[in-house]
Amino acid sequence: MTSKNHLRQLIFGALMMALTVVLGRVFNIPIPWTHGNINLCDACILICALVLGPVPGAIVGGLGGLLLDLISGYSQYMFFSLIAHGLEGFIAGWLFKRYHRQSLALGAAIIVMVACYFAADAILYTPIVGALGIPTNLIQGIVGAIVALVVVPQVKKYRQKLS
Amino acid sequence: MSNMIIGRYVPGNSIIHRLDPRVKLILSISFIVLIFLANNWLGYVVLGLFTLVAVVSTKISLAVYLRGLKPVLWLIIFTIILQLFFSPAGHVYLAFGPFTVTDMGIINACYVFLRFVFIILMSTVLTLTTPPLALADALEYMMKPLLKIKFPVYELSLMLAIALRFVPTLMDETVKVMNAQRARGVDFASGSIIKRSKAIVPILIPLFVGSIQRAIDLGDAMEARGYQGGENRTKFRVLKWQRRDTVAVLIFVCVLVVLIATRFII
Numbered sequence: 211m212t213s214k215n216h217l218r219q220l221i222f223g224a225l226m227m228a229l230t231v232v233l234g235r236v237f238n239i240p241i242p243w244t245h246g247n248i249n250l251c252d253a254c255i256l257i258c259a260l261v262l263g264p265v266p267g268a269i270v271g272g273l274g275g276l277l278l279d280l281i282s283g284y285s286q287y288m289f290f291s292l293i294a295h296g297l298e299g300f301i302a303g304w305l306f307k308r309y310h311r312q313s314l315a316l317g318a319a320i321i322v323m324v325a326c327y328f329a330a331d332a333i334l335y336t337p338i339v340g341a342l343g344i345p346t347n348l349i350q351g352i353v354g355a356i357v358a359l360v361v362v363p364q365v366k367k368y369r370q371k372l373s
Numbered sequence: 374m375s376n377m378i379i380g381r382y383v384p385g386n387s388i389i390h391r392l393d394p395r396v397k398l399i400l401s402i403s404f405i406v407l408i409f410l411a412n413n414w415l416g417y418v419v420l421g422l423f424t425l426v427a428v429v430s431t432k433i434s435l436a437v438y439l440r441g442l443k444p445v446l447w448l449i450i451f452t453i454i455l456q457l458f459f460s461p462a463g464h465v466y467l468a469f470g471p472f473t474v475t476d477m478g479i480i481n482a483c484y485v486f487l488r489f490v491f492i493i494l495m496s497t498v499l500t501l502t503t504p505p506l507a508l509a510d511a512l513e514y515m516m517k518p519l520l521k522i523k524f525p526v527y528e529l530s531l532m533l534a535i536a537l538r539f540v541p542t543l544m545d546e547t548v549k550v551m552n553a554q555r556a557r558g559v560d561f562a563s564g565s566i567i568k569r570s571k572a573i574v575p576i577l578i579p580l581f582v583g584s585i586q587r588a589i590d591l592g593d594a595m596e597a598r599g600y601q602g603g604e605n606r607t608k609f610r611v612l613k614w615q616r617r618d619t620v621a622v623l624i625f626v627c628v629l630v631v632l633i634a635t636r637f638i639i
Contacts, residue, residue: 282500285499371586372585
């Protein structure tokens, strides 16, 4: 990889982080039966993981999640998000690279993300809070995965431009 | 729409506003550790006083803080109720069927409530008093030790800076694309989750494609100006450690010592 392409890749990664934050802040879809909101940051992370690979997926996911929490005022979660979304991106990218099955990669990534947030809530407050967060996080992950599945083929077409 | 607020920063000139962002970031994270140290009422009183002092010294009205608590209110209430009814042991006050309310349950519920309030208030103090760019600078400094294990800190901090710079730009673009779709009759604000996530797809694709183009342009522009990352780059914003930062750290350490002491007093 030449340094020029390297710089372009870095900047694209940075823009994806910014997009993660934007999608997390702009799209807040309320969930019926609960008072929770879901946001679409997972969609962006999963798309990056599938298109760019495990390591960029982890970087975009981890730092994007951290930045999102930091500027939306959930700084107590920021390092948990770094781990949760970083792992999510890494696992989605890695499983897809290895087995070439999108549904497997996305499913595993979402489960890991939900488990990480359960652990975060259980550590910060009590396991009850963690359990209450599971459905919300699961729906958020699934919606993100569905959106990712639709968008990925379109983004892949334009991906070659970057290198 | 270019002035759409991304963070929740409230400009001001209080002592907390003027603290170094690194201090604020590190202390507000360490505060979570403090909370784990409190295991009796005296500990929670100390924590409460510390939080109160921090909140009051930001000179931002209390209503702003209460607004921060509102979105998680139902979660707090639900947790407290569950904690009340499914308490492990202790003197039983009320019992109906499988639910028992014990003194342990009530105490635990109170502690969980206070934990919620303290943690949320403290993270609100951080975001209200620190502009997002300063937070990114602070993060960059905190990553510095990772250089020793060959971690690409400079590249990551470049990415963080670019990301933060482009959040408002991309937000504008998102709103623009959404408006274009709205003009064509797409409804984003109603319908089931599936319908809404379907409506989002035609927004995402132009955003991604636009980002690829922007990355190419920006990369070329930086290349043309001779950008070189790494060790010897100078910075436009330099963070300086002041005496008030040392004082803030010392106060925090005092609270830490007092908290450890409360574990032995009672």
